[in-house]
Amino acid sequence: MPSLRNVAAPYWAEFIGTLLLTTIGLGITAQNLTSPTTRRTEALSSSLAWGLAATIGIWASSHVSGGHINPAVTLSRTLFKGDPCRRALCYISSQTLGALTGAFLVWLNFAAPLAALKHKEGSLHPAALAFVTSNDTWYGLVNEVTASFIFVLSVYAITDNSSEAKGLAPLAIGLALTAASLAVSSPLAVAVNPARDFGPRVFAALVYGFDVFADRSFYFWVPLVGPVVGGMLGAFVYEWLVKRDAEYQHALEEGA
Template identity: 65%
Template sequence: MPSLRNVAAPYWGEFIGTLVLTVVGLGATAQILTSSSVHKTEAISSSVAWGAGVTLGTWVTEHVSGGHINPAISLARLVFSGFSPRKLAGYVAAQTLGAFAGAFLVWLNFSASLADIKHLDPGLHPATGAFITSNHVWPGLINEITASFVFVLAVFAISDQTNQAKNIAPLALGLAFTAASLALSSPLQLALNPARDFGPRVFAAFLYGLDVFADHSFYFWVPIVGPIIGAILGGFVYEWLVKRDAEYHHQLEEGHA
């Protein structure tokens, strides 16, 4: 009978992995937001930081839980890769709580600088940008679906047992995240991960009020629904249109196909 520690390990792995992802990504975002100067390279540096967060978070937890650190990936794995339905709720809860805890740690490090940001105009406090994504609803939804489709397609390809890239999966996943983010938007507007936005958004609600959910025509649902749709599409395209079965791959290697 497995010990309680072994049973809990995958959930702790997802919690810690998502926490690492969020600390690295939100930390870079907060640093940009509180910087006294504005540079055109902000989107690049933020995208690279989030990509590094994906790499580190995956490295921490891949051997323990599969390194999902993203509810959209967990759901796509459930649909296409045999991930256990019994684990889904626990994984999503662990990922969301990890993102919440990561937001708290970022706030501890940047609270003084964030407090110095002046709130001159009516509406949402500008410091919330350190924690949540924001965009117009329909352009944002299209961005989330498209970027998540590209990213999760890469996730399935990289983690394929017949793909040699699996040996460098964390690095490749970080690169894929950075590429999708740079190509289609900015991490200030793009989540690619429901937990990455919802966990910090709940934390931001304690600091700045429930307006964080009403902002931009109740935009909060977009970083949840968009990545899930994109992930399902990405998983479908890889599993049904791209992937070769293991037997055919072996025949190719042997020169018999």
Template identity: 35%
Template sequence: MKVEYRRALIGELISEALAVAIIILIGDGAAAMITLYDPSPYAQAYWGVCIAWGLGVTIAIYVTGAVSGTHANPAVTLALAFFRGFPKRKILPYWIAQVIGGFIGASLVLQLYHPVIDAYNAAHGLTRATGGAAGVFFTHPGEHITPIHAFWDEVILTGLLLLGIFAITDEFNDVAPRANSSALMIGLLVATIGASAGYLEAWALNPARDFGPRLLAWLAGYDQAAFPSPENYWWVPIAAPLLGGTLGAGLYQIAVKPYLPSRSKSGAPGDTDMPVK
């Protein structure tokens, strides 16, 4: 059994790393398209960037969902451990795999775009060390947004993300999408959050999405622009999604799940931490 468990866990961790790598390859690729080119192909169509990120999530779920469930986000892993019976001993390994996936995905984006990044920085009198084209890889506060304000923004937005994910994947929710369509709806949820609030601080929503690429960028010459980053911002996209995701999932468990009609008809227990799978 130990050998089987170890083999299954290895597969899950590979799946999680692959899922985040797919998301970052597509999402940071879209960020490169809007940042590095003038005129940008997304200049008058920001929704295209949002859809790219969302469909990146959808594709990642289709590729890896049958193996690990495609958490692809430490905030999702933590919420599932709190409320849906995900084994707590797997939290740290999943987190590490997810960050590795973010690093790999960002490495692929750097491989694709490094000549364009260097040309962009040269044309604008910038360097990697001063943060030139940093937005391709990691998030930062937008205009008029302080790090503390960004923290609470990310708490709210990640709370909305987990509220939606828990609703979409709840077997007792009769109006939730069924079978493989849930992957598309989760992708559209990510895209919609970006469309409504992405300019605030680039809607991280996911510690691995920010930390993995930020680590790659630091090693690739971004230095203090990546860590600790201006105004010591690096910790915000890590801590805020973990808190917000837990709060959003908890809100669903307390305010929605107990009142689902199909749950009452099924005679399911009244506790709020029954695993879905």
């Protein structure tokens, strides 16, 4: 009979993987926010950091849990791969808690320079932008859906059993995240991962005030909904269009 430790292992893996993702990604965001010398390279450094963060997070967790570290990936697999709903709920909870803990670790390292940022009374504390995404609602939603479509479609293509990139999946997925981020977003405008925004947003609310949820006309729902919609579209396109056509072409080549 499996022990509690055995049963909990995949959920701990998702927690740790997402913690690594957010600690590294939010860390570079905090550096860009507090250091004026990095502003010129902000978009490139942030996108590269999030890609490397995803690579490390997936490498740390993929052999135990599959390395989802993203609710959009987890939910798409539940719909298109038949993963159990209960496991999806546990994964998403673990991912969100991992992201919140990652935000706490970043705050421990940057609390002083973040606190030194000038704050105008009645506005969102600028330090909160180290932890949350912020954009115009419509453009933010378009960004999230588009970037998540690109990213999740890439994840499915890279991890397919017939993919030549499968052996280097964590690195390839990290590069896909970097590419999606560079293509359609500014460093603070895209999440591509509901846990990456919601967990740190809860932490930022506790430290800098609950107006992080009301900011930009309650923008907080955009990085929750956008990645899920884009992820589902990306999974659908790969599973029902690209993969099926590829299987048919392989059958033709083999003379079936």
